[in-house]
Every structure is written in structure tokens, then in C-alpha cells.
Amino acid sequence: MSGVAIGIAIIAIIISITSIGILTTQTTIQVLDVSSEPIERTIYVNLIEPKGSTNVEKEPFPTKDLPEGGGYELKSPDESGKWVVETYTFSPSIIIVNQGDTVNIKMLGINGALHKITIENYVSEFDIHRGELKEISFLADKTGTFKMSCDVHRPAMEGYLMVLPNA
Ligand SMILES: [Cu+2]
Numbered sequence: 135m136s137g138v139a140i141g142i143a144i145i146a147i148i149i150s151i152t153s154i155g156i157l158t159t160q161t162t163i164q165v166l167d168v169s170s171e172p173i174e175r176t177i178y179v180n181l182i183e184p185k186g187s188t189n190v191e192k193e194p195f196p197t198k199d200l201p202e203g204g205g206y207e208l209k210s211p212d213e214s215g216k217w218v219v220e221t222y223t224f225s226p227s228i229i230i231v232n233q234g235d236t237v238n239i240k241m242l243g244i245n246g247a248l249h250k251i252t253i254e255n256y257v258s259e260f261d262i263h264r265g266e267l268k269e270i271s272f273l274a275d276k277t278g279t280f281k282m283s284c285d286v287h288r289p290a291m292e293g294y295l296m297v298l299p300n301a
Pocket residue numbers: 222246248249250284285286287291
């Protein structure tokens with residue numbers, strides 16, 4: 135290959151790389167524009183109870199208590215030696231929206247007879263029974279991180295609503 139041909143090939147490679155760079159930049163800007171546009175969001179949240187169990191023959195029963203408040207349960211070995219640990223949680227436990235969004239949270243009670251839920255600054259306490267689907271709607275006008283908690287299952291049943299500022 136002659137020196138000129140090599141030179142042209144290098145220039146062509148540089149132009150290609152520059153084009154990819156411009157395309158990438160444009161794509162990023164477009165994504166940001168779309169995400170900051172206020173929209174109506176529906177988010178499905180389930181109230182669940184992860185559970186683990188074993189037998190004293192395999193693993194000893196823990197000697198240390200879990201925090202009180204209903205959010206944790208450690209069930210002593212039964213007559214067969216089986217013991218259980220469980221907790222209550224939101225799934226998902228972190229909800230992220232943009233400022234200005236209209237937020238519809240559809241919350242379903244799956245485990246636990248009753249939950250008493252609050253979303254700091256946005257939603258005052260309301261009940262959810264097992265099998266009940268509640269829709270909570272609000273305008274996310276205030277930015278920040280707000281605690282979402284259940285008074286029946288403290289301290290474990292906690293999550294956050296994050297309202298991101300508009301760019
Ligand atoms: Cu609860």
C-alpha cells in the first residue's frame with residue numbers, strides 16, 4: 135500500500151470515529167430530553183414477606199434476637215426442629231420519578247393481614263389488607279427522597295420515593 139493510500143485510510147478511520155462520537159452525543163441528549171418531560175407513570179408495588187427456613191439438624195437456631203416492631207419474625211424450632219425467619223418489604227422498595235410526573239402507585243397486599251402505609255410528604259397513612267389492591271395517585275411536585283413505611287411492620291418495611299428535579 136502506498137503512503138497516500140495509508141493516509142486516506144487513516145483519515146477515513148478518524149472520520150468514522152468522529153461520526154460515532156457525534157451520534158452517541160445526540161442519542162444521549164435525546165434520552166435526557168424525553169426523561170425530563172413530565173408524564174403519567176403507573177408503578178406496581180407488592181407487599182411481600184420473604185421467608186427462609188431450615189432445621190436445627192442442619193443449622194442451629196440463632197441465639198440473637200431480631201429487632202422488635204413486627205417487621206421481623208424469628209419462629210423457634212417446632213417439634214420436628216424446623217425454624218423460620220421472615221421479614222416484610224415493599225417490592226420494589228425504591229420508586230424513582232421525575233418532578234412534575236403524575237404518579238399512580240398500584241399497591242397489592244400479598245403477605246400480612248394488614249399494612250398501614252405512609253409516604254412522607256405525599257400520602258398520609260392508609261390501610262391495605264391482604265388481597266386488596268389500592269391505587270394511590272399524586273403529582274410529584276416536590277423534589278427529594280421521601281420515606282415510604284408501614285407502621286405494622288417496623289423497622290424493616292421501609293422504602294423510598296425519589297423525585298428527581300427536572301433538568
Ligand atoms: Cu406492613
